[in-house]
Amino acid sequence: MTTTSSSFPTASILGYPRVGARRELKRAIESHWAGTSSLDELETAARALRSTRRARLAELGLSKTDSSIPEDFSFYDQVLDTALAVGAIPTRFADVAEGAGRETEFLLARGTRPTRRSR
Known part of the structure; x- marks a missing residue:
């Protein structure tokens, strides 16, 4: 055996x-x-x-x-982590998703665009 x-x-x-x-x-x-x-x-x-x-x-x-x-740790959710890993980012966020860091991850999680402050 x-x-x-x-x-x-x-x-x-x-x-x-x-x-x-x-x-x-x-x-x-x-x-x-x-x-x-x-x-x-x-x-x-x-x-x-x-x-x-x-x-x-x-x-x-x-x-x-x-x-x-x-x-299996994730700050927000595993689906978002996977989307970021494979580059499945909505077109409207393409300009901010380059070099995605934690703040970009949260921006995508919340579905909001960063606001530009007027000077």
Whole structure:
């Protein structure tokens, strides 16, 4: 009898709340959108949330080395992430989507164009 090893994890948790147990990511994003926190503060909150999530899943028995802890983090949603990855950006946003960063991602998520301030 031959034994084969599998490269697949023995368990995984898909759909584990990416926004945090108490919706921390949602609050951090809304704070940034309201102008009460910086992009750096938002990125720091997101890193902390991902780290806490990974640690909790490892504590629950998932391995840190066999891909059983999913990397499905998204600031807004996975559909938008995919659209950005493949360049499926609505024509009306083509001029702002070049070199899409976090602010462009949020602009697309909200479906609003940046406003130009008159001088």
